Every structure is written in structure tokens, then in C-alpha cells.
Amino acid sequence: MEQLLQQVAAGLANGAIYALVALALVMIYSATDHLNFAQGEMAMFSTYITWAFYQTGMGYWPSLVLAMLVSFLGGLVIERVVLRPLHKAPVLSIVVVFIGLLAIFHSMAGAIWTHTIKPFPSPFPNIAFVGSGYIGPHQVGMIVVSLVLLSLLFVFFRFTSLGLAMRAAAQNPVSARLAGVPVDWMLALGWGMAAAIGAVAGAMVAPVVYLEPNMMAGILLYGFAGALVGGIGSPGGAVFGGFIVGVLENLIAYFGNLLDQTTGIYIIGNGEKLPIALIMLITVLILKPSGLFGRVTVKRV
């Protein structure tokens, strides 16, 4: 039972990361209807930027804030320069451009910072607290940071005029433009925010998985799964979905190991985390493509 609780807690901690990635994916999806396949590599690249700032002797948090700023500007530039001219292009062109971005970020990170695995510091003090038998301080920190970020975003979208303009631009670009909202810039802003959120996700997960160019591949899949479970149009749903997916991932591996130990029948374990994500993704896509909190879209002929 204690082990089970530990697994759930660890799942929640992983889920916090998936939630952040899912949130970044939702930012771009709700603004432009695109699934950003390069999101994982963008987050990885941002994490390297954080690391580079940290190497100059700055503290963890200042480095992260600076990296978020750089990523924000980077995301903005990518949207304006690379994707804006393609906004009426067929899906294949967009997907191809995302794969191109993925390849560029992946290889550039390797070229600039080499492929060797780097340790990454955790910003949270290593102290004992109530329940620390179940969950480590960094894991608690990850959960808290993602929840804080979510609340900030909620406040931003709900109570500021810029947030309202962004929602308007995403929901009904034509009317928003008529009402004087600079729709193009709102979409670019969405991209910038997605890149900045990715920077946070990367910096939070890097102490756990270490820093290397391949660190985000599996995390991106679970992020996608989380976003789809929650409904890819809904930020709150995406965060909820991220946590669900994180807990599910750990529980599946836990029960798989339990079955292996008690009966000797091996079905699934830690080696199958990516196939599990694949199965989750396809199941959600087929059974409930709109997710738990998404709206069903109707296509007009």
C-alpha cells in the first residue's frame, strides 16, 4: 500500500511535467490549430539556454527567467518568420515544417553543447517534511511550480484585456480583427508563451532525466497524450490530463512489475513506457478525440 502511494505521488510529479508540456501544446493548438511536433525539442533547447545562463554563475531562478524570456522571443520569431507565411498551407506542409524545426533544434543543441549527458541542479532545498517518505522535495516542487504557472495563466486569460484579446483571436479571428484585435500578433504571442512554458517544463524535468538532446522525446509523447485526454482545446483540461497520464503511466508500470514478481508473468514494465504512451494516444484519438473537456467540432461542407 505504501508503495502504491509512492507510485501515485511519483506519477503526480511526472504528471506535472506532462501537464506543462500539454499546456504549451494547447497554447499553440488553440491559437493556430497546429500540433507542434517540435515542442519537445524547443523545450530541450530552452533548457540548454537555462543551463548556459546557470554556468555563468547566476542562480537557478534568474537563469530560468532569462531563458524564458529568450524562449519567448524565439517562439515569437519562429511564428512570425517561419509559420506565418504558411497559415493557409495544407496540413502536410505544416507538419513538414514542424519536423524540420525538430531536426534543427535537436542537431543544433548537440552541435553547440555536445551530446554528453549533463547533470542539472534542482532549485528546491533537500529537506525533510511531512510525507517525505512518499515524495521527494524536487517532486513536490515540480507539482507546485506547474500549479502556480497554471493559475497565473488562468488569471492572465480571465482577467487581463490582453488575455481576452488572445482568446478572441483564437476563437474567432475574423470578428476579433474587426473589433481591432491584432490577430496575427496574438497568435505569435501564443507561440512565445508556449516556448516559455516549455522552458519551465524542461528546467523542471532536467534534474530528473539529466540534460541531453534526447531528453524530451518520451515526455513529448506523454504531453500529447495528456493534452488529448483533457481535450486539446482546453488549458485546464490539458493540465488535468497531464496529471492523469502521469499517474496512469506509473501505475501501469507498478502493476506490471507486481504481476511479474508474484506470478512471474511479464507483460509490461519500465521498458515499455513509450509503447504505453502510443497506446494511450491512439486509444484517446479513436474513442474520444475531443478529450474529456474539449468541444466537439462540427465540419461544415
Added chain:
Amino acid sequence: MAIETSKAGHAPLSVPSRLSPTRVLIWCLVLLAALLPVLTHMTGIISNFYYLQLSLMLVFSIAVLGLNLLTGFNGQISLGHGAFFAIGAYTAGILLDQTSVPYWAAVPAAGLVCFCIGYLFGYPALRLEGHYLALATFALAIAVPQILKYRHLEDFTGGVQGINLIKPEAPFGLPLSPDQWMYLVVLLVAVLMFWLARNLVHSRVGRAMMAIRDHSMAADTMGIDSARIKMTVFGISALYTGIAGALHAIIFEFIAPDSFRLELSISLLVGAVIGGVASLPGAVIGGVFVQVIEKYADALTKAISNSVHLPIELEPWTIYGIALIALVYLMPTGIAGGIGSLWRSMTRLRGTPSG
């Protein structure tokens, strides 16, 4: 500005007449390629290494052709064709390693297995469109190595170690090296596959495929059974890529889970986009590109880094990425499409009707 998969410019529906110049040219090229081992045998200009390279180019052409049929002609985006390449390679590898099936039977067997799996994967794919199908296949591409390392499959797949194979000797005492012989085999298979693909694209089913791509609802109203066609095309596409995987396993003599990572799927996509997604000759260009980059990208990127005095050493993937994005902007129909439209504008200038 965009990768156009509509009718403009390629895959003309009128089948060229029996003795059109293009046709003669193509058959001459094929004949020349087939005679290459005989012609160079005395002089020894082309070493076994280059025969292997030529074979690999042809193999990737077949794989890219499979992706073209699905993505270019039927509009179903796949980022995970490396998975079918892997299934083909492993089917052939396991058959050759553990049974006494000869290699010429293992290749079609691998194709058949891939057809079935592709057909079945096509069923859930029916419910997914555009980005979502891309996502599902993207996930498949990332998960492939772990699936191949699955513990219960280890007895067959050899786990992380993979399978070592031996290239077959030339039969009937022909004076050919194994590399030369396999080059001829691969060439024969490639010609057969391209000929079949050409006939498929120009057939009733081919027109239905393109109708579904261009407007699936309109195709439905025309009485096309789009579900059946889409699943079948998925199967055929997987068959092509699977056969390519099987041939690759035999000529490369080694398969392991980590050869089938996301990189492979991406390079197939790059090949398809470079050549032109809705073009049969484009698949050859794409296949050549994939192998050339695979083999020479390191030297190429080093040369570029040195010549412009970059402070860092570029990596091959950077070229892939830049090529992909540049092509979407500059040559949306790929190299084959670009050459095609150039050719048409030239013939128009001369005042002769094209075709």
C-alpha cells in the same frame, strides 16, 4: 508556398503512349543500370562498396515510394513509416536467421506481413485526419525501438543485440560478387515495384485515391468506398516500405532496434518531400538523397562548417531540417515537381503542346 498535392503539375492522368520518348529513356536507363556489373566487371571501376551504395539508394527509393503512395497520392500523412521498414526488416531477418527460408522468399513474405499490419493500422487511421494521423504515426515512430526490445520477442529479435545476417552468393556460378548480385536483385525488385505503382496510380483505384486526397466528402458522394480504399492504400504503402526494409536487412547484413529510431522515419519523410510527395520519379530522387545524406552528410557538414568558419560543427540533421523548411517554401512539389513545371514552361515557350 505549400506542398501542393492537387492535380496541378504532376501525375498526369493520360497514360503516355507506348513509345513516348520518356518511356524509351526510362527503359534505357534501367537497361544501363542492369548492365552495370557486366560493363564494369573488366575495368573494376565500381567497387563493391559503391554497389552497396547504389543498392541502398534503390532500397530507400522503394521505401519512399511507399510513403508517396500513402501521403502524396492518398493524403494520409505518416511520420512513422520507419515502423513498417522495421517490421519488414525483422520479418526477413527472423525468417533468414531461424528458418531455412531462402532470401527470395523472405522478401515477399516480409511485404505480406507488412501489408496485413498496415491494413489493420489503416483501420484506426480512418478516424484520424491530418494532424491527428501525423501524431499517431509520430508516436509509433518514437515507440518502435522499445517495441522491438520487448522481452517476449527477444527469442526472435535478439533483443538489443539484433540479428546478424549473411549476404547471399550469386546463384548458378555467375561471376558476380554478392554485392553485385544483390544490386541486380534490388534493381529488379525496384523496377517491378515502380511499374506496379505506376499502373496503380493510373488505374481506377488510383484516381479514387487522389479524389479522396483532394476532397474526401466529394469522393464519398461520387460513390467511392473511401474507407476500403484508404485501408488498402495503407496496406500497400506498408508493403512497399516493408519490402524495402527486408532488402535493407539482407544487403546491410545487420538489424538492431536502434537502427529504427525516429531518425529513420524522418529521413523517409525528407526523401518524400525532397523528391516530391505526389510523384513516382520523385521517389527515386528522394531515395538517392536519403542515402547520400546518410553516407556523406558528415563530410558535407564539416566542409560547410569550415568554409564559412562557423564556430561550431554542424550536424547532418541541421541539413535535413533546413532542406525540409526551404523546400516547403521554394519548391513545394519537390525536385521532381520543380523539374516538371520547368519542363512544361520550356515546351510552352517553344509553342509545342506538352504530353
